[in-house]
Amino acid sequence: MDHLERIVKIANSLSFEEIPYNVIDATKKDILDTLGCILAGVNAEGTNELLQIISDWGGKKESTILYHGIKVPAPYATLVNSTMAHARDFDDTLDQAALHAGVSIIPAALAAAERAGECDGKLFLKSVTLGLDFLCRLGKATKIGATEIGLVYTSTFAYFASALTAGLILKLNDEQLINAIGITMSQVAGTVQAVSDAALTKRIQPAFGAQAGVTAAILAKQGITGARNVFNGKFSFPKVYLNDHFDYDLLIDSYGENFESENLSFKPYPCCRFTHPAIDAALQLREETNMNPEDIVEISVDVTTQANVVCEPVERRKKPQVVVDAQFSIPYTVAVALVKGKVFVEDFTEAAIADHRILNIANKVTTRYDNSLAGRGISPAIVTIVTKDGNVHQRRVDHPLGSIENSMSIEEIVDKFKKCSKLTPNEIPERNIQEVINRLGELEKENNITEIINLFTLNKSNSLV
The missing domain is CATH 3.30.1330.120 (2-methylcitrate dehydratase PrpD)
Structure with a gap:
């Protein structure tokens, strides 16, 4: 059994109840932090321009662009929400690999959940947890620095991990899920040059990966096939993109038992x-x-x-x-x-x-x-x-505030979330913000997480578009 097949089989068979409570709590913390980053990024440079483009394109009204309340095809909603999440550079970090995880995984999960029509809290938490874990494992398994190879790993790994997350929520079988992840390999990108040139695409690169992941899951469910030997083939991802600077064992070691998402740090400052x-x-x-x-x-x-x-x-x-x-x-x-x-x-x-x-x-x-x-x-x-x-x-x-060794408490994350919610052009009602905090704390009890999305939406009369 190759690496991807093993990952997919375990991911699909793992139940919510098999994930430790402390891991689920870490996932909830990441969801709250990422949603706060989305609100902070609503009015950041580049996001309104992207919003206007997506609004002009239109399409099937299935997934929500948060805050604005505009419904568009799931991949488009993912693109905008992920861009807003990353625009302020305020999102989580895996310090050991210098990458962000929630910025792609959570927007992909939200859009896929709305496309699916319903997604209970347990499925959502499981899918996000495994997506975060997969992205972080890819980061830790990579043994060459981003600036040495020229790839922004936040973006590059987002393609694979977002496909896994969206595929789980859309209930793809093993074969379809392998294809979804394989499809993204035909699109993988993310360049450090965008950072060096201070380009606005620096803010959008992870969103390209998240969007591609959702698109790949939809394609695979309809029967489109992708490369199978993503990690073990002659022209596999590690060989072609990373010059084989990759620890294959670390990618799958204790997969489904230990979760790297527990090791994510949170940012007290909105910068690299x-x-x-x-x-x-x-x-x-x-x-x-x-x-x-x-x-x-x-x-x-x-x-x-x-x-x-x-x-x-x-x-x-x-x-x-x-x-x-x-x-x-x-x-x-x-x-x-x-x-x-x-x-x-x-x-x-x-x-x-x-x-x-x-x-x-x-x-x-x-x-x-x-x-x-x-x-x-x-x-x-x-x-x-x-x-x-x-x-x-x-x-x-050695260990900045927000790291595992010098962590931010849930109270500090809640405070950050509240401060971010006040940065939107029109503030979301405080009662909505508090209800989001309360419901995310017991997310596994939600029958349909899309109800929470509505709490982030302005009344139509207040929308910016």
Whole structure:
């Protein structure tokens, strides 16, 4: 039995009751966090343009674009919802592999559930849990860094894992599910160049994967076949895309028993996870020393080369030209932390990135590479600040806030969700937000999870389109 066949057989046969409670709780936490990220991204640059395109295309009214309440074909709804989820760079992270999971899996699951007509809470939770786990396993099994190979793994692995999730919700049999995942292999993509060029497609790449996964599940259910030997063939995914830097055993080790989704981290700051250790260190130094940013002479930040995407090109990291530059900048985010004492969504707008107070401090930041700090994954950071009085202040952070070792509590995730819900152009009623929180907490009791989707929808008179 090859790897994909084994994964599919276990995924289809596994019951909700066989998944440990703590794993289900982790999935619920991820769902709540991702839904909050979707609301935060409703008005982000690029999302309204995409929404207008999809609205113009129209089509079968089967799945909901959250907040707006527009119903479109399931793949289209997935595309927009996933883009909104990732637009603020506020979504979950598997720190060990530097990728996001919920941003593709949860929008795909929501759209597939509405297409199916009904999906109870147990099936939804099982499907999302296995999708998150599959995506994370792909990340951990890959033994070459994203910037070394040039692929954004959040996007690349989203194709396979979203197909699994959507296929489970649409109740594909084993053969159909193998085909669905094989179909996505004909579409797999995701490039680091979009990050380097600060392109808006950086926000959309995971959504392309999620959309493709839903489309593949629909195609497979209608009898379309795909490549079978996705992981074990002569021209398999690991061989063609990863130069065979892949741990095949790790992909299936204890599959269906241990769930990598438990290891997902959550973001307290809406920017690339590689900036978070430095932000934490800067915030700690600011609080401990009560330093005046105007007294800072120089700042150095030591990280591994895995973090080069938030260090280079130096000119754009110190003086962001567009918001995506700022989201991927250690100099900018450290400067925000030191000047304002916090880092949140309002710090990533066209107006915010032109703030001279921030840019003056960002210009004093020098990033340096020290590969003795750690291996692959989110790099630790050592922040050193020299002030006018000659004092040197230093802080090292190995595990940023939100990581498994330094986790955010469910109360902190709920607070983040509530703050994100207030970022929409027209606020969703507070009673709806609280009901979502309550019902997600007992999601396994829902007869049809699509009822929860309605709580995210504005009245038609308030819709933006």
